[in-house]
Amino acid sequence: MPRSGPIIWSETRQELCESLPYYRAYQTGTYVTGSLGARPSTAAAKLHPASSTLKDSIPYGYLLAGWPSRRDVWAHSGRVIISHGGGKSEVADAAGASSTKKAALKQDQSANDSVIRALLHSSRHRLPIVLIAAETYALLPVRLPCSYAVLGWYVITDCWAEREAAEAKDAEQPSAFVRWKFRFEWIPAQGEPWWELRDDARQAGWDPRQRVERFSTAQRQMAKHMRGSKRKHASSTSPSDAEPSPSRSTPAKLSVPESFDESERDRLLYGPIKTSATLVSQCAATPAGESPCNAAQSASCRQCRFASPTVYDTGWMCLRPDCAHFFLLASSGASPDEETLDFSLAFLQPQSLALDVAFPGGEPPFPLIPRRPSSRSVDQARGLWCSKCGRLSCREVIFRPSCAHCGHAVGKWKPWPTVSPPTLVRELWPSRGEAVFFDPVLSKTSGIKLHVRRHAGLVVYSFAFPDAFGDCAVHVVQADVHAGAQEDVADRLFREFQHHAWPTDAAVDKERYRSKKRRKMPEPSPAVLAVDDAEGKNNAGVGTKLVPFRRHVLTHHGCGSGRMLTQQFTCNYGVAYKHVVAMGTEPLDTTSPAVISSTLDLLHTRTRAVLASCAEFNELYPVLYLEHQAMSFHDDGEPGLGSVVSSLSLGSTCRMRFRLKAKCAAAFDVAPRDRVVLDLPLRHGSVVVQQGHDLQRNFEHCVDPQGFRIAITARRIEPTTNDIAKKSRTKAGSSAS
Ligand SMILES: O=C(O)CCC(=O)C(=O)O
Numbered sequence: 001m002p003r004s005g006p007i008i009w010s011e012t013r014q015e016l017c018e019s020l021p022y023y024r025a026y027q028t029g030t031y032v033t034g035s036l037g038a039r040p041s042t043a044a045a046k047l048h049p050a051s052s053t054l055k056d057s058i059p060y061g062y063l064l065a066g067w068p069s070r071r072d073v074w075a076h077s078g079r080v081i082i083s084h085g086g087g088k089s090e091v092a093d094a095a096g097a098s099s100t101k102k103a104a105l106k107q108d109q110s111a112n113d114s115v116i117r118a119l120l121h122s123s124r125h126r127l128p129i130v131l132i133a134a135e136t137y138a139l140l141p142v143r144l145p146c147s148y149a150v151l152g153w154y155v156i157t158d159c160w161a162e163r164e165a166a167e168a169k170d171a172e173q174p175s176a177f178v179r180w181k182f183r184f185e186w187i188p189a190q191g192e193p194w195w196e197l198r199d200d201a202r203q204a205g206w207d208p209r210q211r212v213e214r215f216s217t218a219q220r221q222m223a224k225h226m227r228g229s230k231r232k233h234a235s236s237t238s239p240s241d242a243e244p245s246p247s248r249s250t251p252a253k254l255s256v257p258e259s260f261d262e263s264e265r266d267r268l269l270y271g272p273i274k275t276s277a278t279l280v281s282q283c284a285a286t287p288a289g290e291s292p293c294n295a296a297q298s299a300s301c302r303q304c305r306f307a308s309p310t311v312y313d314t315g316w317m318c319l320r321p322d323c324a325h326f327f328l329l330a331s332s333g334a335s336p337d338e339e340t341l342d343f344s345l346a347f348l349q350p351q352s353l354a355l356d357v358a359f360p361g362g363e364p365p366f367p368l369i370p371r372r373p374s375s376r377s378v379d380q381a382r383g384l385w386c387s388k389c390g391r392l393s394c395r396e397v398i399f400r401p402s403c404a405h406c407g408h409a410v411g412k413w414k415p416w417p418t419v420s421p422p423t424l425v426r427e428l429w430p431s432r433g434e435a436v437f438f439d440p441v442l443s444k445t446s447g448i449k450l451h452v453r454r455h456a457g458l459v460v461y462s463f464a465f466p467d468a469f470g471d472c473a474v475h476v477v478q479a480d481v482h483a484g485a486q487e488d489v490a491d492r493l494f495r496e497f498q499h500h501a502w503p504t505d506a507a508v509d510k511e512r513y514r515s516k517k518r519r520k521m522p523e524p525s526p527a528v529l530a531v532d533d534a535e536g537k538n539n540a541g542v543g544t545k546l547v548p549f550r551r552h553v554l555t556h557h558g559c560g561s562g563r564m565l566t567q568q569f570t571c572n573y574g575v576a577y578k579h580v581v582a583m584g585t586e587p588l589d590t591t592s593p594a595v596i597s598s599t600l601d602l603l604h605t606r607t608r609a610v611l612a613s614c615a616e617f618n619e620l621y622p623v624l625y626l627e628h629q630a631m632s633f634h635d636d637g638e639p640g641l642g643s644v645v646s647s648l649s650l651g652s653t654c655r656m657r658f659r660l661k662a663k664c665a666a667a668f669d670v671a672p673r674d675r676v677v678l679d680l681p682l683r684h685g686s687v688v689v690q691q692g693h694d695l696q697r698n699f700e701h702c703v704d705p706q707g708f709r710i711a712i713t714a715r716r717i718e719p720t721t722n723d724i725a726k727k728s729r730t731k732a733g734s735s736a737s
Pocket residue numbers: 621623631636647648649701703711712713
């Protein structure tokens with residue numbers, strides 16, 4: 001257990017990925033952004049293939065987790081780390097004892113594998129990279145009592161390939177595979193590592209699972225430094241005032257550190273949460289087929305002419321896998337004995353002096369501590385760092401988020417601005433040859449037919465599915481803006497939902513004043529602090545209920561172990577809705593906020609415009625999407641659900657797509673590429689009516705909003721036989737007691 005705690009740490013992968021702009025990899029160990037494209041097919045590249053450039057991607061964060069491969073190293077108190085990247089491994093446990101577990105390769109790694117290529121690029125240009133250790137990282141010399149901890153800035157000094165004997169299982173398998181290894185070194189310009197902090201005041205080791213831990217004075221100092229004033233770093237470590245050190249490890253062929261592109265950095269820090277964001281590097285791309293090698297004791301191969309570092313204590317070998325002399329001892333031409341092969345002590349020695357200039361431009365490309373989003377923006381979905389204990393927390397609630405470890409308010413809460421309802425322009429119809437605002441995309445192969453009907457100030461777009469799919473249809477019902485109708489009810493509901501989701505300035509000021517007066521009284525619960533706004537005016541007050549939007553825990557998900565929250569903020573009114581989210585439910589009756597019953601009325605009216613005899617809904621599920629949030633493919637096919645599901649859209653426009661479930665594609669003879677059958681544009685005020693049990697059985701849908709949006713879905717849920725049995729069991733139990 002470390003004496004001092006990390007400055008940035010988390011208990012779940014989601015906390016890490018949502019909070020740190022430099023580590024958003026849920027599935028892989030290396031967070032790489034940028035194009036992973038193939039070689040450019042320009043004439044020049046064809047003429048000079050050896051120096052043709054690849055458009056490289058940049059690895060920003062690297063996670064040390066799980067079992068090491070052979071010869072992975074944690075040396076010099078973590079200032080030198082040798083690790084394997086690039087996947088293609090499985091954990092092998094030949095002897096059954098955990099100490100012998102190793103990540104064994106299943107196939108050759110290649111310098112052209114996307115992650116390896118990105119790490120080579122990082123090394124070539126000496127781009128700083130952030131290392132993060134997981135609790136599961138077997139080489140950590142101390143037990144880490146939290147799931148993840150940011151170690152700090154490193155640079156990849158050397159990369160090389162090794163031959164690794166395969167865990168021979170059958171005669172068909174090759175006897176060895178090629179494995180790429182990377183030597184990371186702590187960048188001294190950032191100061192000492194947190195795990196070396198002398199924290200004399202602390203009696204026991206840092207253990208947030210045992211007690212509430214707060215930063216010590218020394219940690220607070222370190223955090224201040226990591227938060228980073230750019231100027232401070234620049235003045236102390238700028239390359240212009242740093243003498244190029246006559247180090248053993250500054251070979252002439254290394255490129256001069258280059259600055260990160262500012263706009264790239266901003267996109268990384270503030271850009272969309274989506275991992276697909278493309279960042280374009282301004283750094284020159286890595287020449288194809290060259291692996292960087294920084295160590296002074298490198299030598300060039302007589303066969304291939306390329307340099308390789310002197311890595312092992314047995315002597316120099318060519319470490320380029322495409323060379324005929326690969327992994328053969330130069331002294332004897334023989335293969336080394338893998339069992340006794342070890343790194344040379346000189347290779348493991350830190351090269352600290354030479355690395356003083358390792359920050360491009362003399363400063364870290366961005367602070368390790370994530371910046372807080374502006375309180376005047378609704379782009380608030382990112383995770384938050386606690387300045388009292390360093391824990392990263394997902395933003396779980398809208399109103400006054402707090403640290404998941406110590407409960408400290410993370411970020412100064414200021415009421416968000418109320419987002420105004422969008423102005424709806426007249427919808428123009430294609431037959432008039434003008435711009436189309438309602439532009440659904442129907443797959444050609446689906447056979448879905450669109451009918452349009454205008455009635456009583458509403459326009460109804462009905463999408464009839466072919467009979468082969470069973471009982472399915474989708475309708476979009478919205479105010480007929482083209483005929484002069486307006487979405488004034490939707491406008492009012494949009495404002496009211498926001499007033500019920502977070503208090504306005506006035507309410508917060510009032511509450512602050514009251515709590516000052518009460519001083520030692522406990523804080524009022526957020527659930528009873530806020531607004532009731534039947535008039536739709538901005539008159540948020542204290543003492544009435546919030547619509548309790550929050551992100552709930554997913555009962556199952558595909559991102560490994562650990563807690564995972566939904567992307568959006570939700571709540572439920574009426575009958576309990578059983579799906580993959582663990583959540584409670586609020587009553588749907590006269591005690592509900594007025595905005596809830598008004599929304600239900602609107603949904604009933606618009607649904608009955610297409611299905612006159614639709615049964616009364618008894619469940620309402622509001623969903624609030626902050627900017628960059630979306631809902632992935634799912635169905636609404638829970639047991640007991642009625643055949644009609646209706647959703648009202650408020651705020652930003654969005655696309656809602658329906659696709660055939662993968663398991664149904666073969667039965668309906670639909671090719672995988674044709675599974676998306678319908679792509680609908682929804683706008684403020686649109687009500688989507690999903691009709692038919694077969695729609696939920698055979699299809700799934702997703703929503704991708706363009707910005708801040710609230711959607712409210714209404715359903716009819718009947719108790720299932722299971723529920724009835726459970727209820728009578730509970731009743732019997734309680735009457736017996
Ligand atoms: O956001 C929406 O419009 C629909 C949400 C949805 O699909 C759901 O709540 O199941």
